[in-house]
Structure formats: structure tokens, C-alpha cells
Amino acid sequence: MSTRALVSIPRNIKAGDIIDVRATLQHAMETGFRVDTVGRVLPRDIVRRVEAHFDDQGVFAMDLHPAISANPYVAFSLRVARTGTLRVTWRGDKNFSHTEIVAIAVG
Amino acid sequence: MHVTRLNRRCFLVTAIVAPLTQAPAFASPDSADAAIKTFTRGHPARDGKVSIDIASLVENGNTVPITVRVESPMTDADHVKRIAIFSEQNPLPDVATFHLTPANGRAQVATRIRLASSQRVVAVAEMSDGGFWQARVNVIVTLAACIEGAA
Numbered sequence: 626m627s628t629r630a631l632v633s634i635p636r637n638i639k640a641g642d643i644i645d646v647r648a649t650l651q652h653a654m655e656t657g658f659r660v661d662t663v664g665r666v667l668p669r670d671i672v673r674r675v676e677a678h679f680d681d682q683g684v685f686a687m688d689l690h691p692a693i694s695a696n697p698y699v700a701f702s703l704r705v706a707r708t709g710t711l712r713v714t715w716r717g718d719k720n721f722s723h724t725e726i727v728a729i730a731v732g
Numbered sequence: 733m734h735v736t737r738l739n740r741r742c743f744l745v746t747a748i749v750a751p752l753t754q755a756p757a758f759a760s761p762d763s764a765d766a767a768i769k770t771f772t773r774g775h776p777a778r779d780g781k782v783s784i785d786i787a788s789l790v791e792n793g794n795t796v797p798i799t800v801r802v803e804s805p806m807t808d809a810d811h812v813k814r815i816a817i818f819s820e821q822n823p824l825p826d827v828a829t830f831h832l833t834p835a836n837g838r839a840q841v842a843t844r845i846r847l848a849s850s851q852r853v854v855a856v857a858e859m860s861d862g863g864f865w866q867a868r869v870n871v872i873v874t875l876a877a878c879i880e881g882a883a
Contacts, residue, residue, distance in 0.1 A: 635807035656846070665827055679835065686831040687843070692822050694844040696796040702832070704806075704837030 628652070632713050632725045638705050640731045646685075646712050648675065649702045650723060656691035670677070672697050672717035680709045689717075707731055737855070759825040763839040764818045765823035767861075768856055768866075772818045777856050781816075784855050784869045790861035793847040793877040802839035802857045802865065812839040814858040820850035 629651040635644050650672065657669025669691060673691070677685040685701045708731045714724045759767075785799040804812045811834045817827040830841045838862065839857070847853070850873045856866040 657859045684835040688829040692827040700842040702838035
């Protein structure tokens with residue numbers, strides 16, 4: 626099963642606009658505090674870091690801990706100077722990695 | 733043996749009953765302060781500039797929306813470098829750290845967090861001039877994340 630993720634940006638972006646970027650990833654974010662029906666701890670398995678790059682420049686990052694809800698959601702702002710590519714990468718436990726690429730076109 | 737299909741997210745209640753007699757398993761305002769001190773590298777954080785947007789009464793502690801804003805021009809000379817969110821009563825005090833750059837244009841971040849009980853949530857911002865600012869809010873949680881048993 627492939628991972629589902631969504632990075633959404635507004636339409637009709639003009640140069641100089643500060644836009645909201647919203648990124649959601651399908652991930653259970655197992656906290657490491659839950660216990661199964663026979664008393665065994667379910668091991669921690671979470672997304673640890675989200676990074677956003679505009680073209681080759683790092684513009685935003687987030688370190689996540691078990692207190693971030695399942696299907697982690699983050700929203701941040703981005704001042705768009707020119708047309709380019711926004712790349713959002715999630716990395717986590719058990720070598721988890723997922724990237725979404727979104728084209729940002731300045732009108 | 734009939735096993736009731738309880739809210740399977742909330743088996744933590746069985747896990748915390750056993751260790752109650754041992755060292756505390758949850759964060760406290762003290763451990764949150766220790767985590768904040770690590771974040772600020774010992775520097776004091778002043779009240780101000782930071783605002784936390786979160787419901788004061790939360791129905792479901794499993795997914796609580798939170799937005800943190802910091803007053804800042806976000807220029808190369810004057811911007812927010814990091815924003816961290818801490819919990820005073822969750823099992824762990826760290827919740828998230830956001831790393832910002834002037835490219836953000838605005839110091840505003842949002843996410844959804846888990847709250848294990850009614851408690852205070854703290855947001856601390858590190859500015860490019862080395863200063864730290866903070867805000868704290870009290871949140872009442874009706875259905876705690878993984879503390880309650882059957883739904």
C-alpha cells in the first residue's frame with residue numbers, strides 16, 4: 626500500500642505573496658505508549674522530521690514527537706518570489722521516507 | 733473469554749496502573765521547564781510576542797488543532813529561528829519544534845497534537861537576535877488521548 630500525502634497551496638499566486646502551505650501525511654504515529662490486548666507495548670513508530678525546500682533552498686522544517694496526532698498535519702507560510710518547485714519530505718522510524726513535489730507557478 | 737472491543741487507542745490506562753507506584757511516568761511542569769531550558773540553552777524566555785491559538789475546551793485529546801504566531805518582520809536581520817511547543821502533562825514534554833527562515837514571510841505554524849489530560853501548553857520562540865519569548869495557555873480536555881478506557 627502506498628503512502629498518501631497531500632501538499633496544498635492556493636491558486637493564483639502572484640510574486641511577493643505570502644501563501645499558506647498545508648501538508649498532511651497518512652501515518653499512524655504510534656506513540657510507544659499504547660499496549661495491546663495482552664499487555665505488550667506497541668513500539669514507537671513515528672514521523673520524526675518534515676522538511677520543505679523551494680528549489681534547492683531549505684525553507685522550513687519540523688521535528689515531530691509522539692504528541693503529534695496521527696496523520697500528521699503541518700501548516701506554514703511561504704513568501705513566493707518566483708515560479709519554482711516546492712518539495713516536502715517526511716522522514717521517520719523504520720527508515721520511513723516520503724516526498725511530495727508541488728509546482729508553484731507565479732502568475 | 734469475551735474481550736470487549738474497547739477504544740483500542742486507549743489501552744494506556746492498563747499501562748499506567750502498574751507503574752503508578754514507581755517513578756512518575758508523565759511529564760510535569762518541572763519536566764516541561766527542563767525541556768524548555770534545553771531549548772533555550774538556559775536563557776530566560778520572556779512573556780510576549782508569541783500567541784497560541786487553541787481551543788480552551790477540547791472534546792477529543794487525540795487531535796487538537798493548534799496555531800502558534802510570533803510577532804516578527806521575518807527579515808534577514810530580524811526573524812524567528814525556531815518555535816517549540818511543550819506539554820506540561822503528557823508522557824513527554826516535547827511536542828514539536830519548527831525551524832523557520834526569512835523565506836517563510838510570516839512566523840505562523842499550525843499542527844494537530846495529542847493531549848493526555850487537561851493541562852497547560854507552552855510555546856517558546858527563538859529570535860535571530862538570540863532572545864526567547866513564550867506564551868502559555870490552559871486547555872481542558874474532555875476525552876483525553878489514551879487515558880480513558882471504553883469510549
